[in-house]
Amino acid sequence: MTEPFGARLRAAMDALGPLCVGIDPHPTLLASWGLSDDVKGLEAFSQTVVEALADRVAVIKPQSAFYERFGSQGIAVLESTIRQLRSAGALVLLDVKRGDIGSTAAAYADAYLDPASPLCADAITVSPYLGFGSLRPIVEKAQQNGLGAVVLALTSNPEGAAVQRAVAADGRTVAQTVIDEISQVNAGVTPLGDVGVVIGATVGPTGHNLINLNGPILAPGLGAQGGRADDLRLVFGDAVRNVLPSWSREVLGAGPDVAALRSAAERARDACASAIAVTA
Numbered sequence: 001m002t003e004p005f006g007a008r009l010r011a012a013m014d015a016l017g018p019l020c021v022g023i024d025p026h027p028t029l030l031a032s033w034g035l036s037d038d039v040k041g042l043e044a045f046s047q048t049v050v051e052a053l054a055d056r057v058a059v060i061k062p063q064s065a066f067y068e069r070f071g072s073q074g075i076a077v078l079e080s081t082i083r084q085l086r087s088a089g090a091l092v093l094l095d096v097k098r099g100d101i102g103s104t105a106a107a108y109a110d111a112y113l114d115p116a117s118p119l120c121a122d123a124i125t126v127s128p129y130l131g132f133g134s135l136r137p138i139v140e141k142a143q144q145n146g147l148g149a150v151v152l153a154l155t156s157n158p159e160g161a162a163v164q165r166a167v168a169a170d171g172r173t174v175a176q177t178v179i180d181e182i183s184q185v186n187a188g189v190t191p192l193g194d195v196g197v198v199i200g201a202t203v204g205p206t207g208h209n210l211i212n213l214n215g216p217i218l219a220p221g222l223g224a225q226g227g228r229a230d231d232l233r234l235v236f237g238d239a240v241r242n243v244l245p246s247w248s249r250e251v252l253g254a255g256p257d258v259a260a261l262r263s264a265a266e267r268a269r270d271a272c273a274s275a276i277a278v279t280a
């Protein structure tokens with residue numbers, strides 16, 4: 001049996017530092033890397049990131065949308081990128097933000113969290129807006145296979161607050177209800193639960209209770225969206241030790257030179273590690 005995702009993530013963050021780098025092959029980045037905005041460019045971009053970072057960064061997060069742009073050929077590149085990253089030892093968090101009624105969520109679980117699937121990752125991002133309970137098939141499949149799920153809670157984009165900070169009948173925000181459901185799933189798991197949350201580094205002090213979460217906190221929004229490593233303490237307070245800071249465009253902008261990509265990732269990691277160490 002594979003070691004659970006939470007344990008593998010904790011070990012990777014302890015060994016390599018708190019850093020997730022996204023693979024987001026935006027058309028503008030393809031152009032700045034001298035690549036064409038087509039499947040060949042997508043493939044070259046992805047392979048360069050694999051070569052530069054797969055064995056040096058705790059988590060790599062391919063953004064599915066940039067592969068889906070190219071239809072089935074783009075998905076084939078995504079499959080191959082996931083395979084290469086995992087063979088090189090990286091933990092792959094596929095940013096695909098899936099969620100649906102339970103019976104369809106089960107099919108998404110088969111697609112992304114079944115080792116027999118060519119798109120199987122170590123974890124995926126999921127959306128709880130059809131109700132956290134609708135994600136059960138995904139959570140269960142992840143746990144059966146030593147994999148994980150990371151659930152949107154307080155996203156980094158300003159538009160998210162209107163839904164996520166809305167207050168439910170019991171006085172909790174929608175985001176807090178998601179956090180509390182995950183706390184129950186992760187209760188008693190050591191060293192870290194397999195189900196995490198997304199809370200953007202841009203949201204300011206969360207004002208949410210993360211004390212019982214016992215799971216990873218993916219923090220996107222650093223760099224291009226204006227979040228800074230120094231904000232992590234302010235945003236996450238005592239929960240900062242379980243934060244996985246995530247950078248895409250700011251690090252990728254250093255490419256296509258492999259050494260420059262590695263240096264950019266190291267700078268991001270070191271900045272986050274210092275910010276986290278202050279309160280650890």
Ligand SMILES: O=c1ccn([C@@H]2O[C@H](COP(=O)(O)O)[C@@H](O)[C@H]2O)c(=O)[nH]1
Pocket residue numbers: 022024063095154155156157198199200220221222223224225246247248249250
């Ligand atoms: O709340 C969220 C959830 C996911 N993302 C994703 O992370 C990257 C951010 O890219 P940057 O270039 O570092 O801005 C992107 O794939 C988003 O879809 C997020 O930004 N916020």
